[in-house]
Amino acid sequence: MQHRTAVSTVVSALCGALALALPAQAASARQAGHIIVFGHRGASAYAPENTLDSVQRAADLGVDWVENDVQRTRDGALVVIHDTTLARTTNVEQRYPDRAPWSVGSFSLAEIKQLDAGSWFGPDFRGERIPTLQEYLDLLDDTGQGLLLELKQPELYPGIERQTLDVLGRADWLDRPHLARRLIVQSFSAPALRTTHRLRPEVRTGFLGNPPVSQLKQYAAFTDEINAEQHSVTAAYVKAVHGMKGAHSKAMRINTWTVDNAPAATKLVRMGVDGIITDRPDLIESATRRHT
Template sequence: MKPIVIAHRGASAYLPEHTLPCVTAAHTLGADYIEQDIVLSRDGVPMVLHDIYLDSTTDVAQQFPTRGRDDGRFYAIDFDLAELKLLSVHERVDPQAHAVFSDRFPVVDLELRIPTLREEIILIEGLNKSRGMSAGYYIEMKSPAFHTAAGLDIASATIEVLEGADLHHKKAPIFFQCFDPDTLRYLKHDLQSPLPLIQLMGDNSWEEPPGVDFDLMRTGHGLDDVATYADGIGPWVPQLFEADGLTPSQLVSAAHARGLLVHAYTLRADSLEGGFESFAALHEGVFLNAGIDGVFSDFPDITRGFIDSHFSTEGTNS
Protein backbone atom coordinates (compact mmCIF):
# COMPACT_ATOMS: atom_id res chain seq x y z
CA MET A 1 0.00 0.00 0.00
CA LYS A 2 1.05 3.55 -0.66
CA PRO A 3 2.01 5.53 2.48
CA ILE A 4 0.07 8.68 3.24
CA VAL A 5 1.34 12.26 3.35
CA ILE A 6 0.07 14.27 6.31
CA ALA A 7 0.70 18.02 5.99
CA HIS A 8 2.11 18.99 9.38
CA ARG A 9 0.19 22.07 10.57
CA GLY A 10 -0.56 22.58 6.87
CA ALA A 11 2.29 23.30 4.47
CA SER A 12 4.13 24.84 7.39
CA ALA A 13 7.51 25.01 5.64
CA TYR A 14 6.13 27.65 3.29
CA LEU A 15 3.54 29.73 5.19
CA PRO A 16 2.68 30.48 8.83
CA GLU A 17 1.41 27.27 10.38
CA HIS A 18 -2.29 26.45 10.70
CA THR A 19 -3.44 29.54 8.81
CA LEU A 20 -6.00 29.14 6.03
CA PRO A 21 -3.45 30.03 3.31
CA CYS A 22 -1.15 27.36 4.76
CA VAL A 23 -3.98 24.83 4.59
CA THR A 24 -4.73 25.82 1.01
CA ALA A 25 -1.09 25.34 0.08
CA ALA A 26 -1.05 21.88 1.66
CA HIS A 27 -4.09 20.92 -0.37
CA THR A 28 -2.57 22.10 -3.65
CA LEU A 29 0.77 20.41 -2.85
CA GLY A 30 -0.87 16.99 -2.72
CA ALA A 31 -1.30 16.12 0.94
CA ASP A 32 -3.54 13.13 1.63
CA TYR A 33 -4.41 14.53 5.05
CA ILE A 34 -4.01 17.95 6.63
CA GLU A 35 -3.34 18.22 10.35
CA GLN A 36 -5.51 20.24 12.72
CA ASP A 37 -4.24 20.80 16.27
CA ILE A 38 -7.18 21.75 18.47
CA VAL A 39 -7.33 23.97 21.55
CA LEU A 40 -10.45 25.55 23.00
CA SER A 41 -11.32 29.19 23.47
CA ARG A 42 -12.71 30.36 26.80
CA ASP A 43 -16.20 29.94 25.36
CA GLY A 44 -15.48 26.40 24.24
CA VAL A 45 -14.90 26.88 20.50
CA PRO A 46 -12.41 24.46 18.88
CA MET A 47 -9.58 26.55 17.40
CA VAL A 48 -6.82 25.31 15.10
CA LEU A 49 -3.67 26.22 17.02
CA HIS A 50 -0.65 24.09 17.87
CA ASP A 51 -0.03 25.41 21.38
CA ILE A 52 -2.23 26.12 24.35
CA TYR A 53 -0.24 29.37 24.32
CA LEU A 54 -0.66 32.28 21.92
CA ASP A 55 2.64 34.14 22.23
CA SER A 56 4.73 31.98 19.86
CA THR A 57 2.58 32.55 16.79
CA THR A 58 0.43 35.67 17.37
CA ASP A 59 0.67 39.31 18.39
CA VAL A 60 -1.28 38.71 21.61
CA ALA A 61 1.33 40.49 23.78
CA GLN A 62 0.88 43.64 21.72
CA GLN A 63 -2.91 43.54 21.60
CA PHE A 64 -3.58 42.32 25.15
CA PRO A 65 -0.41 43.16 27.11
CA THR A 66 -2.05 42.73 30.53
CA ARG A 67 -3.64 39.34 29.87
CA GLY A 68 -0.61 37.10 30.43
CA ARG A 69 -0.49 34.73 33.38
CA ASP A 70 2.13 34.80 36.15
CA ASP A 71 4.42 32.58 34.04
CA GLY A 72 4.49 35.26 31.32
CA ARG A 73 2.57 33.15 28.83
CA PHE A 74 -0.72 34.03 27.12
CA TYR A 75 -3.17 31.12 27.07
CA ALA A 76 -5.79 30.66 24.37
CA ILE A 77 -8.26 29.41 26.96
CA ASP A 78 -8.20 32.84 28.65
CA PHE A 79 -9.70 34.50 25.55
CA ASP A 80 -13.10 34.10 23.97
CA LEU A 81 -13.62 33.57 20.26
CA ALA A 82 -14.20 37.24 19.46
CA GLU A 83 -10.94 38.19 21.17
CA LEU A 84 -8.94 35.43 19.49
CA LYS A 85 -10.21 36.61 16.12
CA LEU A 86 -8.55 39.98 16.73
CA LEU A 87 -5.10 38.43 16.85
CA SER A 88 -2.75 38.35 13.89
CA VAL A 89 -0.92 35.08 13.24
CA HIS A 90 2.72 35.13 12.15
CA GLU A 91 5.55 32.67 11.60
CA ARG A 92 6.59 30.83 14.77
CA VAL A 93 9.12 32.64 16.97
CA ASP A 94 11.21 31.69 20.01
CA PRO A 95 11.06 33.48 23.40
CA GLN A 96 13.42 36.15 22.04
CA ALA A 97 11.02 36.81 19.14
CA HIS A 98 13.43 35.31 16.60
CA ALA A 99 12.08 33.06 13.85
CA VAL A 100 12.40 29.39 14.82
CA PHE A 101 13.21 28.56 11.18
CA SER A 102 15.18 31.49 9.80
CA ASP A 103 14.85 30.49 6.13
CA ARG A 104 11.08 30.08 6.16
CA PHE A 105 8.39 32.68 5.69
CA PRO A 106 9.39 35.99 7.31
CA VAL A 107 7.85 37.14 10.58
CA VAL A 108 5.48 39.75 9.17
CA ASP A 109 1.92 40.84 9.84
CA LEU A 110 -0.44 39.75 7.05
CA GLU A 111 -3.49 39.98 9.31
CA LEU A 112 -3.90 36.22 9.20
CA ARG A 113 -6.32 34.86 11.78
CA ILE A 114 -6.53 31.75 13.94
CA PRO A 115 -9.09 29.55 12.18
CA THR A 116 -11.81 27.66 13.96
CA LEU A 117 -12.12 23.96 13.18
CA ARG A 118 -15.42 24.72 11.48
CA GLU A 119 -13.79 27.30 9.20
CA GLU A 120 -11.04 24.89 8.26
CA ILE A 121 -13.57 22.20 7.41
CA ILE A 122 -15.46 24.62 5.17
CA LEU A 123 -12.21 25.47 3.36
CA ILE A 124 -11.04 21.89 2.88
CA GLU A 125 -14.45 20.63 1.79
CA GLY A 126 -14.63 23.51 -0.67
CA LEU A 127 -11.19 22.70 -2.06
CA ASN A 128 -12.05 19.02 -2.28
CA LYS A 129 -15.05 19.98 -4.42
CA SER A 130 -13.40 22.62 -6.61
CA ARG A 131 -10.21 20.64 -7.17
CA GLY A 132 -11.82 17.21 -7.43
CA MET A 133 -9.68 15.96 -4.53
CA SER A 134 -10.32 14.12 -1.27
CA ALA A 135 -7.87 15.49 1.31
CA GLY A 136 -8.75 14.32 4.80
CA TYR A 137 -8.35 15.60 8.35
CA TYR A 138 -5.82 14.53 10.96
CA ILE A 139 -7.02 16.02 14.25
CA GLU A 140 -5.01 16.26 17.46
CA MET A 141 -6.61 17.31 20.72
CA LYS A 142 -3.99 19.30 22.61
CA SER A 143 -3.56 18.94 26.38
CA PRO A 144 -6.96 17.40 27.20
CA ALA A 145 -6.28 17.33 30.96
CA PHE A 146 -5.48 21.05 30.89
CA HIS A 147 -8.86 21.72 29.30
CA THR A 148 -10.65 19.38 31.70
CA ALA A 149 -9.16 21.27 34.65
CA ALA A 150 -10.73 24.42 33.18
CA GLY A 151 -14.12 22.72 32.97
CA LEU A 152 -14.03 22.09 29.20
CA ASP A 153 -14.33 18.79 27.31
CA ILE A 154 -12.14 19.14 24.23
CA ALA A 155 -13.08 15.74 22.80
CA SER A 156 -16.83 16.38 22.96
CA ALA A 157 -16.44 19.90 21.58
CA THR A 158 -14.44 18.59 18.62
CA ILE A 159 -16.93 15.85 17.87
CA GLU A 160 -19.79 18.35 18.00
CA VAL A 161 -18.18 20.35 15.18
CA LEU A 162 -17.60 17.21 13.12
CA GLU A 163 -21.18 16.08 13.61
CA GLY A 164 -22.38 19.49 12.45
CA ALA A 165 -20.39 18.97 9.24
CA ASP A 166 -21.61 15.34 8.85
CA LEU A 167 -18.05 14.09 9.30
CA HIS A 168 -18.34 11.97 12.43
CA HIS A 169 -18.90 8.57 10.87
CA LYS A 170 -16.71 5.61 9.99
CA LYS A 171 -16.39 6.55 6.32
CA ALA A 172 -15.19 10.09 7.05
CA PRO A 173 -11.55 10.72 6.00
CA ILE A 174 -10.45 11.57 9.53
CA PHE A 175 -7.94 10.34 12.10
CA PHE A 176 -7.98 11.37 15.74
CA GLN A 177 -4.57 11.54 17.42
CA CYS A 178 -3.51 12.32 20.97
CA PHE A 179 -0.54 11.82 23.30
CA ASP A 180 -2.94 11.09 26.17
CA PRO A 181 -4.09 7.44 26.18
CA ASP A 182 -6.95 8.24 28.56
CA THR A 183 -8.42 10.63 25.99
CA LEU A 184 -8.25 7.99 23.26
CA ARG A 185 -9.98 5.50 25.55
CA TYR A 186 -12.61 8.14 26.32
CA LEU A 187 -13.18 8.69 22.60
CA LYS A 188 -13.51 4.98 21.94
CA HIS A 189 -15.47 3.75 24.93
CA ASP A 190 -17.42 6.71 26.31
CA LEU A 191 -18.02 8.85 23.23
CA GLN A 192 -18.07 5.78 20.95
CA SER A 193 -16.34 7.59 18.13
CA PRO A 194 -16.23 5.51 14.93
CA LEU A 195 -13.08 7.31 13.72
CA PRO A 196 -9.66 5.62 13.78
CA LEU A 197 -7.51 6.58 16.76
CA ILE A 198 -3.74 7.09 16.76
CA GLN A 199 -1.67 6.95 19.94
CA LEU A 200 1.05 9.56 19.65
CA MET A 201 4.36 8.65 21.27
CA GLY A 202 6.53 11.30 22.81
CA ASP A 203 9.75 11.17 24.78
CA ASN A 204 9.54 10.73 28.54
CA SER A 205 11.78 13.77 29.06
CA TRP A 206 9.02 16.00 27.64
CA GLU A 207 6.69 15.01 30.51
CA GLU A 208 3.72 15.60 28.23
CA PRO A 209 1.32 14.38 29.31
CA PRO A 210 2.60 13.89 32.87
CA GLY A 211 2.66 10.32 34.10
CA VAL A 212 2.62 8.59 30.71
CA ASP A 213 5.57 6.20 30.19
CA PHE A 214 6.29 6.21 26.46
CA ASP A 215 9.30 3.90 26.89
CA LEU A 216 6.97 1.27 28.31
CA MET A 217 4.40 2.01 25.61
CA ARG A 218 6.89 1.02 22.90
CA THR A 219 7.52 -2.42 24.41
CA GLY A 220 5.58 -5.49 23.37
CA HIS A 221 3.42 -5.28 26.46
CA GLY A 222 2.82 -1.58 25.88
CA LEU A 223 1.85 -2.10 22.25
CA ASP A 224 -0.51 -4.90 23.28
CA ASP A 225 -2.29 -2.37 25.47
CA VAL A 226 -2.36 0.30 22.76
CA ALA A 227 -3.96 -2.20 20.38
CA THR A 228 -6.94 -2.51 22.75
CA TYR A 229 -8.03 1.09 22.15
CA ALA A 230 -6.15 2.53 19.15
CA ASP A 231 -5.77 1.76 15.46
CA GLY A 232 -2.20 2.94 15.15
CA ILE A 233 0.75 4.71 16.69
CA GLY A 234 2.38 8.04 15.94
CA PRO A 235 6.04 7.75 16.94
CA TRP A 236 8.66 10.50 16.89
CA VAL A 237 11.02 9.83 13.96
CA PRO A 238 14.06 9.04 16.19
CA GLN A 239 12.03 6.24 17.80
CA LEU A 240 12.02 4.44 14.45
CA PHE A 241 15.78 3.89 14.68
CA GLU A 242 18.44 2.51 16.99
CA ALA A 243 20.94 4.72 18.82
CA ASP A 244 22.92 5.34 15.62
CA GLY A 245 19.89 7.12 14.16
CA LEU A 246 20.07 5.03 10.99
CA THR A 247 19.37 1.36 11.77
CA PRO A 248 15.63 0.66 11.98
CA SER A 249 14.36 -0.38 15.39
CA GLN A 250 11.79 -3.12 15.89
CA LEU A 251 8.99 -0.64 16.63
CA VAL A 252 7.37 -0.67 13.20
CA SER A 253 7.40 -4.44 12.80
CA ALA A 254 6.11 -4.89 16.36
CA ALA A 255 3.28 -2.44 15.72
CA HIS A 256 2.38 -4.07 12.41
CA ALA A 257 2.33 -7.48 14.09
CA ARG A 258 -0.44 -6.14 16.30
CA GLY A 259 -2.40 -4.67 13.40
CA LEU A 260 -1.38 -1.09 14.20
CA LEU A 261 -0.66 1.57 11.60
CA VAL A 262 2.51 3.64 12.00
CA HIS A 263 2.32 7.36 11.15
CA ALA A 264 5.53 9.07 12.27
CA TYR A 265 6.36 12.74 12.90
CA THR A 266 7.96 15.05 11.64
CA LEU A 267 9.96 15.37 8.39
CA ARG A 268 11.71 18.73 8.00
CA ALA A 269 14.29 19.50 5.34
CA ASP A 270 15.71 22.27 7.51
CA SER A 271 15.89 20.21 10.72
CA LEU A 272 16.89 16.63 9.96
CA GLU A 273 16.15 13.97 12.55
CA GLY A 274 18.44 11.06 13.38
CA GLY A 275 21.75 10.45 11.67
CA PHE A 276 20.65 11.28 8.13
CA GLU A 277 22.70 13.69 6.05
CA SER A 278 20.01 14.72 3.58
CA PHE A 279 16.25 15.01 3.31
CA ALA A 280 16.23 12.36 0.59
CA ALA A 281 18.17 9.96 2.84
CA LEU A 282 15.71 10.62 5.67
CA HIS A 283 12.81 9.75 3.37
CA GLU A 284 14.55 6.54 2.35
CA GLY A 285 15.17 5.72 5.99
CA VAL A 286 11.61 6.12 7.21
CA PHE A 287 9.79 4.67 4.20
CA LEU A 288 12.10 2.14 2.56
CA ASN A 289 14.05 0.95 5.61
CA ALA A 290 11.73 1.44 8.59
CA GLY A 291 8.56 0.75 6.56
CA ILE A 292 6.14 3.29 8.03
CA ASP A 293 2.60 3.74 6.71
CA GLY A 294 2.54 7.54 6.68
CA VAL A 295 4.35 10.62 7.88
CA PHE A 296 3.81 14.17 9.01
CA SER A 297 5.82 16.50 6.81
CA ASP A 298 6.41 20.25 6.86
CA PHE A 299 7.26 19.86 3.16
CA PRO A 300 4.30 17.84 1.80
CA ASP A 301 5.25 18.42 -1.83
CA ILE A 302 8.70 16.87 -1.38
CA THR A 303 7.31 13.94 0.57
CA ARG A 304 4.54 13.51 -2.02
CA GLY A 305 7.16 13.38 -4.76
CA PHE A 306 9.22 10.75 -2.94
CA ILE A 307 6.25 8.50 -2.28
CA ASP A 308 4.90 8.81 -5.82
CA SER A 309 8.28 7.88 -7.26
CA HIS A 310 8.88 4.87 -4.98
CA PHE A 311 5.47 3.28 -4.41
CA SER A 312 2.71 1.98 -6.64
CA THR A 313 -0.36 4.12 -7.19
CA GLU A 314 -2.76 1.48 -5.82
CA GLY A 315 -4.37 2.65 -2.60
CA THR A 316 -3.06 4.34 0.52
CA ASN A 317 -2.59 3.21 4.10
CA SER A 318 -5.60 4.79 5.75
Protein backbone atom coordinates in the same frame (compact mmCIF):
# COMPACT_ATOMS: atom_id res chain seq x y z
CA MET B 1 -24.02 24.80 -6.04
CA GLN B 2 -26.85 22.35 -6.87
CA HIS B 3 -24.54 20.44 -9.22
CA ARG B 4 -21.83 20.21 -6.57
CA THR B 5 -24.37 19.02 -4.00
CA ALA B 6 -25.67 16.34 -6.36
CA VAL B 7 -22.16 15.11 -7.14
CA SER B 8 -21.31 15.09 -3.44
CA THR B 9 -24.40 13.00 -2.69
CA VAL B 10 -23.46 10.41 -5.32
CA VAL B 11 -19.85 10.26 -4.12
CA SER B 12 -20.93 9.91 -0.50
CA ALA B 13 -23.22 7.02 -1.39
CA LEU B 14 -20.49 5.22 -3.30
CA CYS B 15 -17.97 5.77 -0.51
CA GLY B 16 -20.45 4.49 2.04
CA ALA B 17 -20.88 1.30 0.05
CA LEU B 18 -17.14 0.81 -0.07
CA ALA B 19 -16.44 1.71 3.55
CA LEU B 20 -16.17 -1.84 4.84
CA ALA B 21 -13.56 -2.68 2.21
CA LEU B 22 -11.31 0.29 2.91
CA PRO B 23 -9.28 -1.13 5.80
CA ALA B 24 -8.28 -4.06 3.61
CA GLN B 25 -7.42 -1.64 0.82
CA ALA B 26 -5.25 0.33 3.22
CA ALA B 27 -3.36 -2.82 4.15
CA SER B 28 -2.89 -3.65 0.48
CA ALA B 29 -1.58 -0.14 -0.14
CA ARG B 30 1.03 -0.59 2.55
CA GLN B 31 2.10 -3.91 1.10
CA ALA B 32 2.43 -2.22 -2.27
CA GLY B 33 4.68 0.43 -0.73
CA HIS B 34 2.24 3.36 -0.73
CA ILE B 35 3.09 5.98 1.89
CA ILE B 36 0.58 8.56 3.09
CA VAL B 37 2.10 12.03 3.39
CA PHE B 38 0.46 14.32 5.96
CA GLY B 39 0.98 18.06 5.75
CA HIS B 40 2.05 19.01 9.27
CA ARG B 41 -0.21 21.89 10.36
CA GLY B 42 -0.95 22.28 6.66
CA ALA B 43 2.05 23.14 4.49
CA SER B 44 3.80 24.85 7.38
CA ALA B 45 7.13 25.32 5.61
CA TYR B 46 5.37 27.61 3.15
CA ALA B 47 2.59 29.33 5.11
CA PRO B 48 1.86 30.09 8.77
CA GLU B 49 1.02 26.84 10.53
CA ASN B 50 -2.55 25.76 11.24
CA THR B 51 -4.05 28.64 9.25
CA LEU B 52 -6.48 28.31 6.38
CA ASP B 53 -3.79 29.60 4.05
CA SER B 54 -1.55 26.73 5.15
CA VAL B 55 -4.29 24.23 4.34
CA GLN B 56 -4.85 25.80 0.94
CA ARG B 57 -1.11 25.75 0.18
CA ALA B 58 -1.09 22.04 1.01
CA ALA B 59 -4.05 21.49 -1.30
CA ASP B 60 -2.32 23.42 -4.07
CA LEU B 61 0.68 21.10 -3.66
CA GLY B 62 -1.58 18.07 -4.08
CA VAL B 63 -1.39 16.97 -0.45
CA ASP B 64 -4.26 14.63 0.41
CA TRP B 65 -4.02 14.82 4.21
CA VAL B 66 -3.32 17.63 6.67
CA GLU B 67 -2.63 17.53 10.39
CA ASN B 68 -3.88 20.13 12.85
CA ASP B 69 -4.27 20.88 16.56
CA VAL B 70 -7.45 21.84 18.38
CA GLN B 71 -7.86 23.78 21.64
CA ARG B 72 -10.63 25.71 23.38
CA THR B 73 -11.12 29.41 24.07
CA ARG B 74 -12.34 30.93 27.33
CA ASP B 75 -15.89 31.09 26.02
CA GLY B 76 -15.94 27.53 24.72
CA ALA B 77 -15.08 27.80 21.03
CA LEU B 78 -12.77 25.25 19.43
CA VAL B 79 -9.87 26.84 17.56
CA VAL B 80 -6.99 25.44 15.53
CA ILE B 81 -3.62 26.32 17.04
CA HIS B 82 -0.62 24.32 18.21
CA ASP B 83 0.87 26.11 21.22
CA THR B 84 -1.14 26.49 24.40
CA THR B 85 0.00 30.11 24.40
CA LEU B 86 -0.74 32.63 21.66
CA ALA B 87 2.66 34.31 21.96
CA ARG B 88 4.75 32.55 19.31
CA THR B 89 2.37 32.67 16.36
CA THR B 90 0.36 35.88 16.87
CA ASN B 91 0.82 39.52 17.86
CA VAL B 92 -0.92 38.95 21.20
CA GLU B 93 1.95 40.44 23.23
CA GLN B 94 1.60 43.73 21.41
CA ARG B 95 -2.19 43.77 21.47
CA TYR B 96 -2.64 42.54 25.04
CA PRO B 97 0.67 43.28 26.81
CA ASP B 98 -0.72 42.84 30.32
CA ARG B 99 -2.19 39.35 29.90
CA ALA B 100 0.87 37.10 30.05
CA PRO B 101 1.32 34.18 29.58
CA TRP B 102 -1.35 34.64 26.88
CA SER B 103 -2.86 31.16 27.21
CA VAL B 104 -5.34 30.17 24.50
CA GLY B 105 -7.89 29.26 27.14
CA SER B 106 -7.81 32.68 28.77
CA PHE B 107 -9.00 34.57 25.67
CA SER B 108 -12.45 34.73 24.11
CA LEU B 109 -12.99 33.81 20.49
CA ALA B 110 -13.71 37.46 19.63
CA GLU B 111 -10.37 38.50 21.11
CA ILE B 112 -8.49 35.72 19.35
CA LYS B 113 -10.10 36.62 16.03
CA GLN B 114 -8.55 40.09 16.26
CA LEU B 115 -5.03 38.71 16.40
CA ASP B 116 -2.65 38.61 13.44
CA ALA B 117 -1.58 34.99 13.03
CA GLY B 118 0.44 35.46 9.85
CA SER B 119 2.94 38.32 10.14
CA TRP B 120 5.30 36.29 12.33
CA PHE B 121 5.82 34.01 9.33
CA GLY B 122 6.18 36.69 6.69
CA PRO B 123 4.74 40.02 5.52
CA ASP B 124 2.74 38.35 2.76
CA PHE B 125 0.59 36.67 5.42
CA ARG B 126 -0.25 39.73 7.44
CA GLY B 127 -3.80 39.60 8.77
CA GLU B 128 -4.16 35.82 8.64
CA ARG B 129 -6.43 34.68 11.47
CA ILE B 130 -6.63 31.69 13.78
CA PRO B 131 -9.45 29.54 12.40
CA THR B 132 -12.16 27.82 14.35
CA LEU B 133 -12.41 24.07 13.92
CA GLN B 134 -15.63 24.61 11.97
CA GLU B 135 -13.92 27.02 9.56
CA TYR B 136 -11.12 24.51 9.11
CA LEU B 137 -13.57 21.72 8.31
CA ASP B 138 -15.42 23.98 5.87
CA LEU B 139 -12.23 24.50 3.89
CA LEU B 140 -11.43 20.79 3.91
CA ASP B 141 -14.90 20.19 2.49
CA ASP B 142 -13.84 22.36 -0.44
CA THR B 143 -10.37 20.85 -0.89
CA GLY B 144 -11.40 17.24 -0.25
CA GLN B 145 -8.43 16.61 2.05
CA GLY B 146 -8.36 14.21 4.96
CA LEU B 147 -7.76 15.40 8.53
CA LEU B 148 -5.40 14.07 11.18
CA LEU B 149 -6.81 15.98 14.14
CA GLU B 150 -4.82 16.30 17.35
CA LEU B 151 -6.47 16.93 20.70
CA LYS B 152 -3.83 19.27 22.10
CA GLN B 153 -3.22 18.89 25.85
CA PRO B 154 -6.82 17.80 26.51
CA GLU B 155 -6.22 17.84 30.25
CA LEU B 156 -6.43 21.64 30.02
CA TYR B 157 -9.89 21.46 28.47
CA PRO B 158 -12.18 19.00 30.29
CA GLY B 159 -14.75 17.52 27.96
CA ILE B 160 -12.98 18.56 24.76
CA GLU B 161 -13.22 15.02 23.39
CA ARG B 162 -17.02 15.09 23.37
CA GLN B 163 -17.10 18.71 22.18
CA THR B 164 -14.78 17.96 19.27
CA LEU B 165 -16.89 14.98 18.26
CA ASP B 166 -19.99 17.17 18.45
CA VAL B 167 -18.45 19.72 16.07
CA LEU B 168 -17.36 16.94 13.72
CA GLY B 169 -20.84 15.46 13.81
CA ARG B 170 -22.59 18.74 13.05
CA ALA B 171 -20.21 19.23 10.14
CA ASP B 172 -21.11 15.75 8.77
CA TRP B 173 -17.60 14.48 9.39
CA LEU B 174 -18.79 11.40 11.28
CA ASP B 175 -20.56 9.79 8.33
CA ARG B 176 -19.20 6.59 6.83
CA PRO B 177 -17.12 8.13 4.01
CA HIS B 178 -15.32 10.53 6.37
CA LEU B 179 -14.76 7.87 9.01
CA ALA B 180 -13.40 5.42 6.47
CA ARG B 181 -11.20 7.73 4.43
CA ARG B 182 -10.82 11.24 5.78
CA LEU B 183 -10.61 11.40 9.58
CA ILE B 184 -8.19 10.26 12.28
CA VAL B 185 -8.15 11.67 15.83
CA GLN B 186 -4.80 11.59 17.59
CA SER B 187 -3.33 12.73 20.90
CA PHE B 188 -0.38 12.33 23.23
CA SER B 189 -3.01 11.62 25.88
CA ALA B 190 -4.03 7.98 26.19
CA PRO B 191 -7.00 8.90 28.44
CA ALA B 192 -8.30 11.31 25.78
CA LEU B 193 -8.13 8.60 23.13
CA ARG B 194 -9.84 6.10 25.42
CA THR B 195 -12.62 8.63 25.93
CA THR B 196 -12.89 9.31 22.20
CA HIS B 197 -13.06 5.59 21.47
CA ARG B 198 -15.70 5.09 24.16
CA LEU B 199 -17.86 7.94 22.88
CA ARG B 200 -17.54 7.11 19.18
CA PRO B 201 -15.88 3.72 18.73
CA GLU B 202 -16.16 3.97 14.95
CA VAL B 203 -13.64 6.87 14.84
CA ARG B 204 -10.08 5.91 13.92
CA THR B 205 -7.56 7.04 16.52
CA GLY B 206 -3.79 7.34 16.75
CA PHE B 207 -1.52 7.57 19.78
CA LEU B 208 1.26 10.13 19.52
CA GLY B 209 4.39 8.59 20.97
CA ASN B 210 6.20 5.28 20.99
CA PRO B 211 4.91 2.91 23.67
CA PRO B 212 7.25 0.01 24.38
CA VAL B 213 6.48 -3.16 22.47
CA SER B 214 5.38 -4.81 25.70
CA GLN B 215 2.54 -2.26 26.00
CA LEU B 216 1.34 -2.17 22.39
CA LYS B 217 -1.48 -4.61 23.11
CA GLN B 218 -2.90 -2.22 25.71
CA TYR B 219 -2.89 0.67 23.24
CA ALA B 220 -4.38 -1.51 20.51
CA ALA B 221 -7.57 -1.75 22.58
CA PHE B 222 -8.43 1.90 21.80
CA THR B 223 -6.16 2.98 18.94
CA ASP B 224 -5.58 2.07 15.31
CA GLU B 225 -2.22 3.80 14.79
CA ILE B 226 1.00 4.60 16.57
CA ASN B 227 2.28 8.00 15.45
CA ALA B 228 5.87 8.08 16.64
CA GLU B 229 8.69 10.61 16.58
CA GLN B 230 10.97 9.67 13.71
CA HIS B 231 14.15 9.05 15.72
CA SER B 232 12.41 6.51 17.94
CA VAL B 233 11.42 4.28 15.01
CA THR B 234 13.26 1.10 14.07
CA ALA B 235 12.41 -1.65 11.60
CA ALA B 236 11.77 -4.00 14.52
CA TYR B 237 9.37 -1.52 16.10
CA VAL B 238 7.49 -1.08 12.81
CA LYS B 239 7.15 -4.85 12.54
CA ALA B 240 5.87 -5.08 16.12
CA VAL B 241 3.22 -2.41 15.49
CA HIS B 242 2.11 -4.10 12.27
CA GLY B 243 1.84 -7.36 14.16
CA MET B 244 -0.89 -5.95 16.40
CA LYS B 245 -4.60 -5.67 15.57
CA GLY B 246 -5.96 -2.29 16.57
CA ALA B 247 -9.29 -1.11 17.87
CA HIS B 248 -11.02 -1.96 14.59
CA SER B 249 -9.49 -5.46 14.36
CA LYS B 250 -7.16 -4.50 11.53
CA ALA B 251 -3.37 -4.44 11.53
CA MET B 252 -2.15 -1.33 13.30
CA ARG B 253 -0.43 1.35 11.25
CA ILE B 254 2.54 3.52 12.11
CA ASN B 255 3.18 7.12 11.01
CA THR B 256 6.23 9.19 11.91
CA TRP B 257 6.87 12.89 12.57
CA THR B 258 8.23 15.44 11.76
CA VAL B 259 10.27 14.38 8.72
CA ASP B 260 11.51 17.21 6.51
CA ASN B 261 14.39 15.76 4.49
CA ALA B 262 14.51 13.14 1.77
CA PRO B 263 17.20 10.84 3.25
CA ALA B 264 15.28 10.47 6.51
CA ALA B 265 12.07 9.80 4.60
CA THR B 266 13.78 7.18 2.45
CA LYS B 267 15.13 5.43 5.52
CA LEU B 268 11.69 5.31 7.11
CA VAL B 269 10.09 4.02 3.92
CA ARG B 270 12.57 1.16 3.89
CA MET B 271 11.62 0.38 7.49
CA GLY B 272 8.02 -0.04 6.36
CA VAL B 273 6.21 2.93 7.91
CA ASP B 274 2.73 3.71 6.62
CA GLY B 275 2.80 7.50 6.73
CA ILE B 276 5.06 10.51 7.19
CA ILE B 277 4.04 13.79 8.81
CA THR B 278 6.03 16.70 7.40
CA ASP B 279 6.27 20.47 7.07
CA ARG B 280 7.44 19.94 3.46
CA PRO B 281 4.90 17.54 1.98
CA ASP B 282 5.92 18.19 -1.62
CA LEU B 283 9.54 17.24 -0.90
CA ILE B 284 8.60 14.12 1.05
CA GLU B 285 5.99 13.04 -1.51
CA SER B 286 8.65 13.21 -4.19
CA ALA B 287 11.16 11.30 -2.07
CA THR B 288 8.74 8.52 -1.16
CA ARG B 289 7.58 8.07 -4.73
CA ARG B 290 11.17 7.40 -5.81
CA HIS B 291 11.51 4.64 -3.27
CA THR B 292 8.17 2.82 -3.46
